[in-house]
Amino acid sequence: MSEISRNAGSGGASSGRIGIGLELDATHLKILEVLRENGRISVSALAERVGISRASAYTRFEALRADGAIKRFTAEIDHVRTGLGITALIFVTVRQQMWKQFRAELARMPEVEYCAITTGQHDAMILVRMADVAEVHAMVTDRLAGIPAVKATETVFILDEVLKRPYVLPSDRGKPRSARRGAQETQGDVPLGKMRFVGAAEGRAALRKDE
Amino acid sequence: MSEISRNAGSGGASSGRIGIGLELDATHLKILEVLRENGRISVSALAERVGISRASAYTRFEALRADGAIKRFTAEIDHVRTGLGITALIFVTVRQQMWKQFRAELARMPEVEYCAITTGQHDAMILVRMADVAEVHAMVTDRLAGIPAVKATETVFILDEVLKRPYVLPSDRGKPRSARRGAQETQGDVPLGKMRFVGAAEGRAALRKDE
DNA sequence: GTTGAAATTAGTACGAA
């Protein structure tokens, strides 16, 4: 089998691991589909829904876990119920050569749910959950601004989370049989489709695999 | 596993439900802490780790699910393994009075993992997982640009996902016992702490609860 | 809210196709 070399910029899932462990077939994907909706389903019930025997289900389930295709099982909660109903995005411009420090500081921020390094105008995007807007403000001005590695920030509030899937799968495609609308390639608005590849990217390589 | 363990596609991603069902105490939060790391743990083992009896664990577990504090259980996967190792953020400017249509189109895009309505320069942020950058480009130019409701887009690629927690909890705070660095409130850079509240927000209310 | 029992189910280890 030929080695599938994911190109360097393929950042995605944060795991620096190279090398394909196992080839995922249609059955594997079906298992992941079921597990996405019900992560606590028993392997027996999983086998039934996928259409394989119990023994096979155990084998494949274990293989997916051992291979790392399934990282872990978790829950999804209602943040309003837990009192952290305010969600904000903080776009951060990181001072060059200080990525390691920035990353270290991130580990000390439990209210950060997600952080990604991006191309474009800013260097990183942080998603935080807070009790109120004042806490967001405090976070940005007191915590983030105090980090030397942080050059600038821009905060945006999330008004509504329209869609939140645990993950997407290749098998999801082809589902929406709804018609593609008739070729409206011509657009009147100018800034449509603007893509940002450039930006302060020199120091970004320093961030990869420091842990 | 029996009834309490199974969760169908019950909980919606963004339920606009108001009203607190049950008051979450420290024990509830501890349960959520354990479940965040291991969503498939047995209730018996959960009881042990939380420090309560089995019966109490079952009761509280059930209550959290019934109340909606726990929306569902799911898995976390490695997108590189599934062939969708390219992640991109697409910031969308939505034409006013066309939010409903925009939302309808979103439902037809299985490659969209997350979509949030935001304040600021853009109106929405979409996170997509793709096989390669060409697919991202195709998605933006062919699919999104074809939607009348979409006025403009701006695409940014995710180079690395530094941090990804299933969720954050109020009990997470106070954890980082690492010292707060000595009060560096003075900053030389100007744009620090810029917050965006304004923007085209008139039509946003129309998006809430249409389904 | 807690313990301790029984009943059910899950997980494992073999064969055989």
Place this chain on the structure above:
DNA sequence: TTCGTACTAATTTCAAC
């Protein structure tokens, strides 16, 4: 590989305290 079965261990449920 996958399937089917038997065996072992664990969990869930339900009872009483």
